[in-house]
Amino acid sequence: MYPNWILQRAYLTPLRCALTYEGQTWTFQELNELSMKRARQLTALGVKQKDRIAIMGPSTSGLIVMIYACMHLQCEMVMLNRRLSKSEIAYQLEDSQAVTVIVADEDAKKLPTNSLAHHLFSAVEQSSEQAVDVAKEWSIAQTTSIMYTSGTTGFPKGVRQTVGNHQASATSSVLNLGLQADDTWLCAVPLFHISGFSILVRSLLYGNKVQLYEHFDVDTIAPNIIDGSATYMSVVAVTLERILSALEQRSAQASPHFKMILAGGGPVPMDYLKRARALHLAVAQTYGMTETSSQTATLASEDALHKIGSAGKPLFFNQIKILEPNAQGEGEICIRGPHVTPGYIGRFAQKSSTIEGWLHTGDVGYIDEDGYLYVVDRRADLIISGGENIYPAEIENVLLAHSAVKEAGVCGIDHERWGQVPIAFVVLKQQVSIEQLLAFCQINLAKYKIPKEIIVIDELPRNGAKKLLRRKLAELLPQERSLH
Template identity: 70%
Template sequence: MYPNWILQRAHLTPARVALNYEGQTWTFEELKNCSVERAEQLLSLGIKPKERVAILGPSQPSLLFMMFACMHLQCEMVMLNRKLSKVELQYQIDDSQVEIVLVDDEDISLLPDGQQHLLFSEVENTTGQSFEISKEWSLDQTTSIMYTSGTTGLPKGVRQTVGNHQASALASVLNIGLSEDDVWLCAVPLFHISGFSILVRSLLYGNAVKLYKKFDKDGAVLDIANGQVTHMSAVAVMLQRVLQGLEDRGLEASPKFKMILAGGGPVPENYIQRAHHLKLMVSQTYGMTETSSQTATLSNEEALRKLGSAGKPLFFNQIQIADATSSGVMGEILIRGPHVTPGYIGSFSERSSTIDGWLHTGDIGYLDEEGYLFVVDRRSDLIISGGENIYPAEIENVLLSHEAVQEAGVCGVEDETWGQVPVAFIVLKRDVQEEELSQFCIERLAKYKVPKYFHVVPALPRSGSDKLLRRKLKDLLE
């Protein structure tokens, strides 16, 4: 048994600032009091301890208080992605078999019609029912359930336990260190593992979180340049916008700023090089919903020497490549450790999350001779053209190094001669001719990897956590 994180943190450092949102701050004691009050209100409205509930809302303090209230009740929280369609939300609500959805008033229009729910305002205006909050949690207690993005087939509801989150947070702090003055900028959604893991680390480490309702490039640039925050979690597109913002303003990262943890897919090498010129420390990281955030992280010191690598596994974790007999051999990435989910719920509840103790990620990568992980691409995004394997991320990396390209996404389309050929979708910074982009790729890629067509689009399809959704690129052709 382990202590209730919220109660324990408030006991240890009650007066320390825990949360900063739009100029307002809360201490850990105030967070505890707010969350206990919400828990008592939920109880009086019929939410039972250890019940499974769904939560939907934007990243703001009201959502955080509701999450912590559910943690006091030891409820299993199904984190709903507010960027999904009603049909997609309905699937997750039905699959998880939740009785009720706790929804922020702002998001009520996102819910499927007729769905039973409780508005945050209803909870906040209810007289609470006092109860004895459990001071201890078991490691195998499910805390959160997050649905994978469903790259192939239906999304799976992934269980994340107290033990999973705790192991992930401890491995992270062993890697990056800790100061009580650290302030983590959270501009990623709280319903996503990257956002929720920031909250977990805050409770375990005792550091403050500066919360954004949504990613704000200008705010992030100024916070980093002025030393208002020390850490940030970002995906590649967010990192690119921060880099551009610093460059446009002629700014550098403050000496107080320690690092950006960059995950959610391979980070283009060009971004790492630009970051170093701006004195912006970037640590590439690799993780997934099934691993409660990070599995491997590359230190900033090694960023240029091991350009493109996601680093070595964190302390408690192990990584191997399926069927690889030597370094440099590409294959599916396998992961083992206490941060790996014990399993799924709903339609996939009978499916084991591991095979012989190893999580099969569906990602393709390799380990070099020093044991550094290089993530190449999603296996499901692989393009096979004339018998040759083409990884979209490799082409995207080249396109993103062109000065006219803001964003790039690549997928395969059917071709009578080759079976499949790569096609590129790009968001531009300035006008550029297709011939110039094609020639740029020809000089840097094998001929069969050069995109057959280039489509200029206003935006690329992305998930709630800003990951590129390659499976939806073909829809842009219609």
């Protein structure tokens, strides 16, 4: 058994600053008291301890308090991505079998019609309270969060993340980065993603402040790096580039007090790393996924210059191996460690998350002679757009649901701002306009998943077994083509 993180942190460092948001500040004691109150209010509204509930809202202080309240109740929290379409949210609610949804008022309209009964944040905050005996200890196997990750089949999988998973991830990270009482983690990534949620876990375990922003706004965030009021930040490549440009435009450098940017969500271009070095901005590439509760490998700061392009070595408790390497040593990246999910829920509940203890990522990489991991390619056909993972099969399934579409294939194309965006190729069985197909996608897909172009062709490239060759799709486009 392990201590309730929120109670233990409030006991150890009650008056230390825990959170800042829009000019307001909360200590760990204040966050504990607020979240305990919310837990009693949720109980009065019928939420029971250890219920599986869905939660959705923008990254605000109110969402953090609601998350901590649910953690006090030991609820399994299905973290809904508020950027998804109603049909995608409906799938997750049905698959997860959540008993209710707790939703920020401004996001209520995002819920599908005829969905579960839901409680608005405002209704919870105004509710009466009912006494509840909050557990002082948690089981290491207790599921804390559930996050849906896109599947190669087109059906997202609900990934379980336990107390043990989160603790192992946070502990491994601090053994790599080190810890000081005045460290501050600037959080401008969504809290419904593992990158954002793991920042909250680290705050509770380390006793560090979170400087929260609802959205990434480079003009607001860059000064924190220049003046050193923050010490760490998590980014994806597209946001890193905006920070670099902002510092360059200001002829400014990172403060000596700012320690590190952790860059995940896909490979960071070499040019970005060189520009960062010129700005005295330390950038560490990381490699992780939803199934590993954030980081698996991270490049240590002292290695950043002579191992540019590497994701580093596995963190202290983690192991990485390359399965069936080719002549160049490249093969599938496999991961083992206490941070790896014990499994899935819903339609994939019977699917094992590991094979003989190893998580098979589907990513391709190699380990050099010094033991450093290099990620060659993300999952076979994965499109990474602004740090968001897009599986072509999801978009293809939507297009194939249209009565006029016979076949569909999707690939990624380079984009100056987002890194990549999806492009769709369709074979038609009856006439339909591109505008109609795009309108159909808008109803069924999150905005970032909607193809930037839909191209009608006579046949899709396939192999002898008639399997779609998505990588051949890009060859149908003119050479050196990219979108702006």
